[in-house]
Amino acid sequence: xxxxxxxxxxxxxxxxxxxxxxxxxxxxxxxxxxxxxxxxxxxxxxxxxxxxxxxxxxxxxxxxxxxxxxxxxxxxxxxxxxxxxxxxxxxxxxxxxxxxxxxxxxxxxxxxxxxxxxxxxxxxxxxxxxxxxxxxxxxxxxxxxxxxxxxxxxxxxxxxxxxxxxxxxxxxxxxxxxxxxxxxxxxxxxxxxxxxxxxxxxxxxxxxxxxxxxxxxxxxxxxxxxxxxxxxxxxxxxxxxxxxxxxxxxxxxxxxxxxxxxxxxxxxxxxxxxxxxxxxxxxxxxxxxxxxxxxxxxxxxxxxxxxxxxxxxxxxxxxxxxxxxxxxxxxxxxxxxxxxxxxxxxxxxxxxxxxxxxxxxxxxxxxxxxxxxxxxxxxxxxxxxxxxxxxxxxxxxxxxxxxxxxxxxxxxxxxxxxxxxxxxxxxxxxxxxxxxxxxxxxxxxxxxxxxxxxxxxxxxxxxxxxxxxxxxxxxxxxxxxxxxxxxxxxxxxxxxxxxxxxxxxx
Numbered sequence: 001x002x003x004x005x006x007x008x009x010x011x012x013x014x015x016x017x018x019x020x021x022x023x024x025x026x027x028x029x030x031x032x033x034x035x036x037x038x039x040x041x042x043x044x045x046x047x048x049x050x051x052x053x054x055x056x057x058x059x060x061x062x063x064x065x066x067x068x069x070x071x072x073x074x075x076x077x078x079x080x081x082x083x084x085x086x087x088x089x090x091x092x093x094x095x096x097x098x099x100x101x102x103x104x105x106x107x108x109x110x111x112x113x114x115x116x117x118x119x120x121x122x123x124x125x126x127x128x129x130x131x132x133x134x135x136x137x138x139x140x141x142x143x144x145x146x147x148x149x150x151x152x153x154x155x156x157x158x159x160x161x162x163x164x165x166x167x168x169x170x171x172x173x174x175x176x177x178x179x180x181x182x183x184x185x186x187x188x189x190x191x192x193x194x195x196x197x198x199x200x201x202x203x204x205x206x207x208x209x210x211x212x213x214x215x216x217x218x219x220x221x222x223x224x225x226x227x228x229x230x231x232x233x234x235x236x237x238x239x240x241x242x243x244x245x246x247x248x249x250x251x252x253x254x255x256x257x258x259x260x261x262x263x264x265x266x267x268x269x270x271x272x273x274x275x276x277x278x279x280x281x282x283x284x285x286x287x288x289x290x291x292x293x294x295x296x297x298x299x300x301x302x303x304x305x306x307x308x309x310x311x312x313x314x315x316x317x318x319x320x321x322x323x324x325x326x327x328x329x330x331x332x333x334x335x336x337x338x339x340x341x342x343x344x345x346x347x348x349x350x351x352x353x354x355x356x357x358x359x360x361x362x363x364x365x366x367x368x369x370x371x372x373x374x375x376x377x378x379x380x381x382x383x384x385x386x387x388x389x390x391x392x393x394x395x396x397x398x399x400x401x402x403x404x405x406x407x408x409x410x411x412x413x414x415x416x417x418x419x420x421x422x423x424x425x426x427x428x429x430x431x432x433x434x435x436x437x438x439x440x441x442x443x444x445x446x447x448x449x450x451x452x453x454x455x456x457x458x459x460x461x462x463x464x465x466x467x468x469x470x471x472x473x474x475x476x477x478x479x480x481x482x483x484x485x486x487x488x489x490x491x492x493x494x495x496x497x498x499x500x501x502x503x504x505x506x
Contacts, residue, residue: 013061014058025371028065031044032045033395063409065413066395066403066404070126071127073336074336075118075133077134079341081114081463085468090318090489106143120453122346124443128403139194148210155440158212163219164220165229168192171189172257174257205242219246230273231276243284248287252492254269254290287309287313299329306332309335309343319501327359333377333381335352349423351378352377352424353374355377379394401438401439402436403435404432407433413426413431430446
């Protein structure tokens with residue numbers, strides 16, 4: 001059950017240039033925006049008239065650009081304090097150091113701090129809504145409460161999914177059973193007991209949510225989940241009309257595993273998800289790099305979504321997703337920034353730019369529109385993926401007043417030739433001046449408005465120091481395993497496959 005959003009003062013924004021995802025993106029015009037009860041009440045002349053009749057105070061945004069709030073459609077808050085810790089590691093090796101399951105229980109205060117820091121970084125990047133696939137080890141309810149409280153204090157809008165998987169690491173990873181030492185195989189071939197996690201997820205879905213928080217479903221990845229578990233997820237999704245987020249075809253070795261493991265489904269994760277009842281408008285796959293054209297077409301026909309993460313897919317050596325194919329096939333396309341330790345920044349501008357550049361490379365020379373597609377994917381596409389396509393992602397009457405105000409005196413916009421091109425290819429979080437969520441100003445002058453983050457910095461650094469100490473222990477424990485996994489990864493990179501996502505023009 002979704003709670004009502006908290007009230008914010010009514011206001012009239014005047015003088016700002018308003019960039020509508022479905023409007024003129026090159027040369028948008030000045031337009032007033034009336035916000036009432038946290039929603040867009042009216043635009044343009046009608047907004048001015050209603051505000052005057054109601055005696056509503058106005059805010060002058062002359063020299064500013066107003067856009068819908070951006071949506072970070074794929075993110076993990078659990079490793080915020082590990083940002084900057086890793087470089088050059090492929091996905092499976094990186095996870096041996098970054099996954100929360102590798103660490104002793106963290107304090108609830110640390111969980112609160114890392115969640116808050118990540119949320120505030122998102123907000124100062126113009127992200128008003130984030131989808132957090134968070135690992136909550138051992139179904140720790142105190143950690144869930146810390147996450148909820150941090151998001152409430154930040155002011156951001158969020159869809160939280162507790163990541164879950166019930167197959168052993170050996171069962172879910174390519175080459176581990178045949179290439180790891182027997183002692184490692186025995187140690188890692190134990191399926192987790194997620195009975196408490198399943199109970200927790202059901203309780204969260206059935207309970208009341210905060211005014212800006214939705215609970216969603218987050219099976220970690222199809223190869224990590226049994227058919228029984230995926231069927232349970234599909235049933236919950238139907239019962240609670242809950243969105244589902246999962247990792248699919250992130251790395252080549254995962255595609256190789258699909259060909260080995262899912263003969264019943266023609267070696268396809270997408271057909272497997274379809275058979276268990278998950279392929280449809282409520283499903284968003286994250287990454288979708290090593291996917292075939294027929295699978296993309298099946299996703300489009302089913303109305304499913306993809307959250308593309310171009311930055312982390314480069315840093316973790318996964319390759320480049322077929323962005324152009326997704327856009328052309330009717331798939332709902334959103335953009336994410338992914339982990340703080342697998343990307344190192346919740347920078348939606350950087351993600352939009354890479355999205356546009358890769359989309360351009362995958363198009364014929366002379367074809368334009370990549371920047372427009374990136375902007376729409378980071379707004380309307382993200383809202384659709386989170387099940388909010390009828391209430392956010394655009395500045396329309398009745399939609400949530402989730403807005404970003406950017407300074408047009410920033411060098412990225414001087415001179416003004418095409419607003420959308422300069423936003424996507426040139427702007428950075430430096431351009432962000434104000435951010436509103438449900439009409440409440442949560443960023444002012446480029447800084448969080450009410451969080452008191454500056455007073456928490458010493459506490460954050462102390463928590464990070466403890467985590468770094470534990471990271472050294474994790475690295476020592478997993479060092480030999482990581483070396484084996486790196487060899488498996490290199491073997492997978494050179495194994496024959498029907499497509500090549502390391503080829504940028506693919």
